Amino acid sequence: MGDLHLSALRTQSLSFRIEEFADYKILDIANQTLVKTIREEAILKKMPKRYIDGIHSEFDGNYLWIWVDFKGKDREPLDIFFEEGTERHFIKPKFKKALKWIQDGIKYLSKGHYVSGLQAKYVFRDGMRKGYPEFKKKLTKELEDYLQETSLFG
Numbered sequence: 001m002g003d004l005h006l007s008a009l010r011t012q013s014l015s016f017r018i019e020e021f022a023d024y025k026i027l028d029i030a031n032q033t034l035v036k037t038i039r040e041e042a043i044l045k046k047m048p049k050r051y052i053d054g055i056h057s058e059f060d061g062n063y064l065w066i067w068v069d070f071k072g073k074d075r076e077p078l079d080i081f082f083e084e085g086t087e088r089h090f091i092k093p094k095f096k097k098a099l100k101w102i103q104d105g106i107k108y109l110s111k112g113h114y115v116s117g118l119q120a121k122y123v124f125r126d127g128m129r130k131g132y133p134e135f136k137k138k139l140t141k142e143l144e145d146y147l148q149e150t151s152l153f154g
Contacts (some may be wrong), residue, residue, distance in 0.1 A: 021146045027059040037131030085120030
């Protein structure tokens, strides 16, 4: 062991190599599997392009975060409304005297009315369920390969 430098022993540490792998590779694997599957699920469920483009991922060294940044004009959490759905509720104008929209070529005005709410889409739930097995398999395989490649003793 006289020729083996102390820093080489530190890099041989399993926990060091696993942490190094996570910093280097986990986000890439998540994007190839989980994020890809969530985006596919969003397309399948006909989510707006702005929703699909708002799907992001990040690894902060401790946690893998996957979220969608999809807010309304007043920063209301549209992502949660689409994921979990909403119940029938009353809507009214905030700044104008009436709500205005066009449907089937007819202009409508309303001082407020009930809407049926949104049906839950479960984009993230279903995307995670579908993508997790591939994520786990790819993560395990690449980690095993990495540990084999970085082993100092064979």
